[in-house]
Each structure stands twice: as C-alpha cells, then as structure tokens.
Amino acid sequence: MSAASEHKHVGDGWGAVTFICLTVLALLFLAPTIGVLLSAFKSTRDIALGDLWSLPQALYLDNFAEIFANPSVRIYLVNTLLVTVPATAASIALGVAAGYVFAKLPFRGSDLIFLGVVSGMFFPPQIILIPLFKLFNALGLIDTLWPMILIHSAMGIPICTLLMRNFFSTVPNALREAALLEGVNEWQILTRVALPISLPALAVLATLQFTWIWNDFLWPLIFTQSDDKRTIMLGLVSLRGQYSVAWGVQGALSIVASLPTQVIFLFFQRFFIRGMTMGAVKG
Amino acid sequence: MSDVAIEAVTKTFGAVSIIKGVDLAIPTGEFAVFVGPSGCGKSTLLRMISGLESVSSGTIRIGDVDVTRRPPAEGGTAMVFQSYALYPHMSVSENMSFGLRMNGAPRAEIERRVGEAARILQLEQLLDRRPKQLSGGQRQRVAIGRAIVRHPKVFLFDEPLSNLDASLRVQMRVEIARLHQEIGATMIYVTHDQVEAMTLADRIVVLNAGKVEQVGTPLDLYERPANLFVAGFLGQPSMNILDACVHAADGTQVSIRVAHGPLIGLELAAGHGLAAGEPVKLGIRPDAIRLQPRGRGEMPADVEIVEHLGDEVIAYLRLPGTPEAIIAKLEKSSGVRVGDACAIGFAVPELHVFGTDGLARTRLAHSA
Numbered sequence: 001m002s003a004a005s006e007h008k009h010v011g012d013g014w015g016a017v018t019f020i021c022l023t024v025l026a027l028l029f030l031a032p033t034i035g036v037l038l039s040a041f042k043s044t045r046d047i048a049l050g051d052l053w054s055l056p057q058a059l060y061l062d063n064f065a066e067i068f069a070n071p072s073v074r075i076y077l078v079n080t081l082l083v084t085v086p087a088t089a090a091s092i093a094l095g096v097a098a099g100y101v102f103a104k105l106p107f108r109g110s111d112l113i114f115l116g117v118v119s120g121m122f123f124p125p126q127i128i129l130i131p132l133f134k135l136f137n138a139l140g141l142i143d144t145l146w147p148m149i150l151i152h153s154a155m156g157i158p159i160c161t162l163l164m165r166n167f168f169s170t171v172p173n174a175l176r177e178a179a180l181l182e183g184v185n186e187w188q189i190l191t192r193v194a195l196p197i198s199l200p201a202l203a204v205l206a207t208l209q210f211t212w213i214w215n216d217f218l219w220p221l222i223f224t225q226s227d228d229k230r231t232i233m234l235g236l237v238s239l240r241g242q243y244s245v246a247w248g249v250q251g252a253l254s255i256v257a258s259l260p261t262q263v264i265f266l267f268f269q270r271f272f273i274r275g276m277t278m279g280a281v282k283g
Numbered sequence: 284m285s286d287v288a289i290e291a292v293t294k295t296f297g298a299v300s301i302i303k304g305v306d307l308a309i310p311t312g313e314f315a316v317f318v319g320p321s322g323c324g325k326s327t328l329l330r331m332i333s334g335l336e337s338v339s340s341g342t343i344r345i346g347d348v349d350v351t352r353r354p355p356a357e358g359g360t361a362m363v364f365q366s367y368a369l370y371p372h373m374s375v376s377e378n379m380s381f382g383l384r385m386n387g388a389p390r391a392e393i394e395r396r397v398g399e400a401a402r403i404l405q406l407e408q409l410l411d412r413r414p415k416q417l418s419g420g421q422r423q424r425v426a427i428g429r430a431i432v433r434h435p436k437v438f439l440f441d442e443p444l445s446n447l448d449a450s451l452r453v454q455m456r457v458e459i460a461r462l463h464q465e466i467g468a469t470m471i472y473v474t475h476d477q478v479e480a481m482t483l484a485d486r487i488v489v490l491n492a493g494k495v496e497q498v499g500t501p502l503d504l505y506e507r508p509a510n511l512f513v514a515g516f517l518g519q520p521s522m523n524i525l526d527a528c529v530h531a532a533d534g535t536q537v538s539i540r541v542a543h544g545p546l547i548g549l550e551l552a553a554g555h556g557l558a559a560g561e562p563v564k565l566g567i568r569p570d571a572i573r574l575q576p577r578g579r580g581e582m583p584a585d586v587e588i589v590e591h592l593g594d595e596v597i598a599y600l601r602l603p604g605t606p607e608a609i610i611a612k613l614e615k616s617s618g619v620r621v622g623d624a625c626a627i628g629f630a631v632p633e634l635h636v637f638g639t640d641g642l643a644r645t646r647l648a649h650s651a
C-alpha cells in the first residue's frame with residue numbers, strides 16, 4: 001500500500017512542477033501576443049503614453065478602420081489566399097495519391113521510395129534557397145505568386161504523404177478487396193471508401209498546411225518585390241515603413257491576418273477525433 | 284456440369300509453396316466446404332477463385348470461362364469476409380448497393396435487388412442504420428446481403444462466423460443453410476470448424492498443408508476417412524489411433540495384434556500390401572468403444588477422468604503401465620466412474636486400418 005501511495009505522491013509532486021512550468025511558459029508566450037492585441041485597440045497617443053500591457057483608455061477602433069480603408073491590405077489578403085488555397089489543396093492531393101499507393105498498392109522498392117519522400121521533411125529549405133531563386137528567375141516567375149504556390153505544394157508532400165499513408169494503412173484491406181470484387185475501380189475506392197473514412201487525417205492536414213502556408217514569411221520575402229504581390233505576413237511588416245511606427249495598425253492587422261487560420265481550425269477540428277473506422281471490421 | 288473447376292492450381296509466396304497442386308470440380312448449386320487446420324491455405328485457395336490472389340500455375344474456370352488471369356470482378360463471384368468488411372460510413376442499404384451504384388446500374392434495378400436481399404435476410408428494418416449500430420450477427424447478414432444483390436454465380440465465404448459468439452454462430456449457420464436452399468447458387472465456404480463443415484456441406488474438401496486430403500460427403504469422410512489426417516480431423520472427440528502390428532496376412536484375411544491388446548481378424552480389400560510383422564495404426568471412434576467388466580474384455584483399462592455432457596459421457600481411459608490414453612463416448616446410463624477398473628471392447632466392424640503410409644485400407648464386408 002505504502003509503495004503505491006508514495007508513488008502517487010511523487011507523481012503529484014511532478015504534476016505540480018510540470019503545471020507551474022507550463023503555466024510560466026504559456027505566460028511568456030502569451031504576453032507579447034496580448035500586448036500586440038491590446039495595442040490594436042489603442043490610439044497612437046495611448047500607445048506612446050502607456051506601456052505595452054496597459055489597457056486601452058477607451059475602445060479605439062480607428063486602427064481597424066484604417067486597415068480596411070487601405071487597398072493594399074485587401075491585395076495582401078487576396079494574394080495570401082491565392083497562394084494558400086491552391087498549395088494546401090495540391091499538397092494534400094499529392095499526399096493522398098502517394099499515401100494510397102504506398103499503403104494499398106505497394107510495389108517492389110516502394111518502401112524505400114516512401115522513406116526517401118518522407119526524409120524530405122528533415123531538409124532545411126534554406127539549403128535550396130539560392131538554386132530555387134535561380135530556377136524561378138530563369139523561368140521568369142520572380143515577383144509572381146507561382147514560386148510560393150509551387151514550393152509549398154512540393155514541400156508539403158512529405159508530411160502529407162506520411163500522414164495519409166499511415167492513415168490509409170489503418171483502413172482494412174478487406175474493404176478495398178470487397179469493393180474490387182464488386183467491380184469498383186481503384187479511383188472510386190479511393191474517393192468513395194478510403195477518403196471518407198480518412199476525414200480526421202484530412203482535417204489535420206488541411207489545418208496544418210493552411211496555417212503553415214498562410215503564416216509563411218521566408219518565401220514571399222525572397223520571391224516578391226512589388227507591393228501588389230505581397231502576402232499578408234510581408235504586408236504586416238511593411239506597414240511599418242509606410243506609417244513610421246504604426247503599432248496600433250500593426251496590431252489590428254495581426255488580428256485580421258490570423259482570423260482565417262482560426263476559422264479553418266474551428267471548422268476542421270470537429271473532424272479530428274472522429275473514429276470513422278469503427279464498425280467497419282471487428283477485432 | 285461443373286460450375287467451378289480447379290486444375291493443378293499452385294500458389295507460391297516468394298519461395299514458399301502454399302498451395303501444392305489442387306484439383307477440384309464443384310458442380311453447380313453445390314455447397315462445398317473447405318476445411319482444414321489454420322494456415323493450411325484455405326483462404327488462399329478461396330482468394331484465388333475470387334481473383335483477389337494471383338494463381339502461380341494451373342487454371343481456374345467458372346462456368347465455361349477461364350478466370351485464371353481475370354480481374355476479381357469478372358469472375359462473377361461474391362465474397363463474404365470474416366471481418367464483414369462493411370463500409371463504415373455508409374448505411375446498410377448503401378453498403379448493399381455500392382457496387383451496383385458504382386457500375387451505373389439503373390436506380391429501379393438497384394432498389395429491387397436491395398429490397399429482395401433485405402427481405403431474404405430480414406434486414407428491412409435496418410436499412411438506414413450504420414454498421415456500428417448493428418450487432419455482429421446483423422453485420423454479417425448485411426455482408427451476405429451485399430453478396431446477394433450482385434446475383435453472383437458463386438458465393439465465397441471465408442470463415443464468416445468466426446467472429447460471432449457460440450450461440451449466434453449456430454443461428455447464422457442455420458440461416459446460411461436456409462439461404463442456400465432458397466437461392467440454390469453454388470457456394471464455397473471456408474472454415475476450420477469441423478462442426479460447421481459437417482452440418483453445412485453437400486461436400487467437404489479437407490485441406491492440409493496446401494493439398495487436398497480427401498473430398499466427399501460429410502458422412503463419407505466420417506465413415507471412410509482416406510487417411511490418418513482426415514480420420515483425426517473430423518469427429519469430436521477425435522478418433523482414437525492405436526499402435527498395432529500385422530500378425531498374419533493371408534490374401535484379404537488379415538489379423539492384427541493391438542499393442543497391449545487383443546488379436547483382431549478382419550478382411551481388407553485386395554492390394555492392401557500388408558505383410559506379417561508390419562506396423563499399422565488402428566483407428567476407432569470414441570463412440571465405437573464398449574466398456575466391459577475387467578476380465579471379460581480384450582484390453583484392461585482404468586477410468587481416469589469422466590466428463591458428463593448431459594446426454595452422454597466422455598471417459599478418458601488409460602491402459603495400465605502405458606502412457607496411452609483412449610477416449611470413449613458412452614451413454615449416460617453406463618454409470619462409469621473415475622477409478623473404475625474395466626476392459627475395452629472394440630466394435631470390430633467400426634475399426635479403421637491405416638498403413639505406415641498413413642493411408643486407410645479398405646475394409647470388406649465385415650465378418651464380425
């Protein structure tokens with residue numbers, strides 16, 4: 001009895017320590033975010049007088065008005081959507097196709113190829129930055145959205161393939177075989193059987209890819225020059241140059257810029273936990 | 284006419300030979316059961332018939348069509364899996380109609396067939412449920428329904444009842460037998476359960492290590508097993524196998540001495556090839572063993588364990604001074620008790636003789 005309860009006490013002690021550590025970390029992480037969020041609702045004067053975390057003296061919404069009046073912001077948002085949506089869709093589509101082949105239609109050497117694809121995940125993108133710049137320069141695609149679309153589509157393949165292959169592996173082979181015997185073709189099996197069962201994996205990937213690509217800063221910085229090709233993260237930073245130190249406007253734009261990813265998360269998170277395979281096969 | 288013809292079929296996985304040359308002809312409308320120990324290749328053979336597994340050599344024909352290298356859907360077979368393999372995101376009726384829908388069958392035809400299958404399997408009340416809202420037995424009925432809507436030439440069942448509990452298994456077994464009577468299609472049913480095999484089959488195919496051991500009606504195999512494997516595999520409890528030795532052989536008349544037991548004379552068909560002094564095995568089913576008072580019987584034995592099954596009694600007997608145990612199935616009125624000293628009497632007409640090659644020797648008209 002004593003051994004068990006002692007163990008439990010030790011566990012409780014560690015639990016408290018862990019809790020405190022996590023709380024401190026969370027606060028450290030949240031503090032600047034809160035500061036920026038608060039400044040979105042402050043006037044320039046208010047910001048200059050108080051410190052970062054002081055509460056606004058009155059709810060001040062002109063920062064938002066300024067953002068919505070600024071035509072560049074709309075262009076940034078549209079550009080970001082034009083990059084994020086196709087690149088998210090393309091990387092997931094490619095990952096689904098590759099993952100299905102690796103999971104359900106393996107061939108000689110496919111495991112090795114799979115390892116090769118997945119190892120792409122551990123590749124620091126900075127290494128290929130210069131070759132990529134030369135490539136897109138030769139193609140005449142600098143200062144267009146294409147480099148970002150293509151790079152994000154390609155760089156999303158490893159994680160999408162890994163996740164989809166692992167998820168498809170849990171879809172029982174008997175489902176595919178039952179369908180094959182009924183004269184259902186491989187494409188129909190993928191789209192009508194495997195994918196509907198894999199909604200949780202798709203939801204995770206969609207959220208992950210969308211957020212990652214939306215928030216990207218590096219590639220737009222490299223490949224775009226003119227203001228009307230900027231994405232939102234770049235625009236966020238460039239606002240500073242336009243309006244001296246525009247903390248309030250930047251805070252407001254930060255909030256606006258993060259809304260799409262919040263919406264995506266809220267929309268997809270209800271699929272995350274669903275155990276769709278339940279009841280397919282027993283045991 | 285045979286509906287399914289299997290000729291010299293083999294299957295190897297890499298270097299491992301799993302099916303080692305199988306020949307079979309299954310007539311139209313027959314209920315054939317493949318039975319054998321786990322891992323003997325039953326599923327592999329069934330999957331080759333369905334086309335899901337490639338055939339290494341040999342040919343398989345269904346009807347008049349060589350389906351050896353055809354894709355699965357073209358063989359006209361439908362399969363019911365042990366795991367049910369229902370599409371979890373579809374309702375019962377969507378599960379049953381999926382194949383037809385994907386192949387562009389007319390809506391009215393789909394509805395007619397699903398309705399017909401639902402009626403046969405009493406699934407009408409469940410058509411809108413999802414698989415996870417069904418019990419195991421209901422799921423397996425849906426899986427069977429999915430096979431029925433295709434109007435297949437041949438139904439294939441791969442251990443369809445193994446996931447069900449015992450009482451449901453018996454119930455589903457009866458339903459499958461009824462289904463066969465109602466639609467009369469050719470059915471091939473794989474199981475490792477000899478009771479399922481004996482009760483369902485028109486003909487049983489006993490498989491062992493990738494080979495057919497024997498093919499015949501359930502009674503055929505029970506009464507005239509062709510070899511030691513079949514003798515030991517069918518029947519519960521299994522046949523007792525005793526060491527024995529040929530005492531004398533004179534044409535068809537052979538006398539055999541049971542180790543620790545009596546000398547038995549019997550008549551074997553010509554060509555038995557047994558000579559005096561040759562070791563043989565004697566097989567006797569537990570229900571062919573008679574217990575007699577010690578001194579009158581042929582082989583003294585002690586009763587070690589008694590199991591009461593209600594209408595009958597299973598007695599485990601040991602021959603004194605030997606490690607050999609014999610199982611007897613007796614009437615409940617036999618009054619046998621643990622510790623009884625008794626003697627075993629053999630019903631000679633029910634003895635089976637096996638040579639050292641493991642093959643049975645045919646008995647001639649029994650001369651008591």
Ligand SMILES: Nc1ncnc2c1ncn2[C@@H]1O[C@H](COP(=O)(O)OP(=O)(O)O)[C@@H](O)[C@H]1O
Binds near residue numbers: 319321325328
């Ligand atoms: N795809 C495969 N690759 C390699 N070996 C296999 C494969 N499928 C089955 N086997 C082997 O073939 C043997 C027979 O399998 P199976 O036909 O499933 O047996 P059963 O259905 O009689 O229990 C087993 O030893 C199994 O390990």
Ligand SMILES: [Mg+2]
Binds near residue numbers: 325326327442
């Ligand atoms: Mg099997």
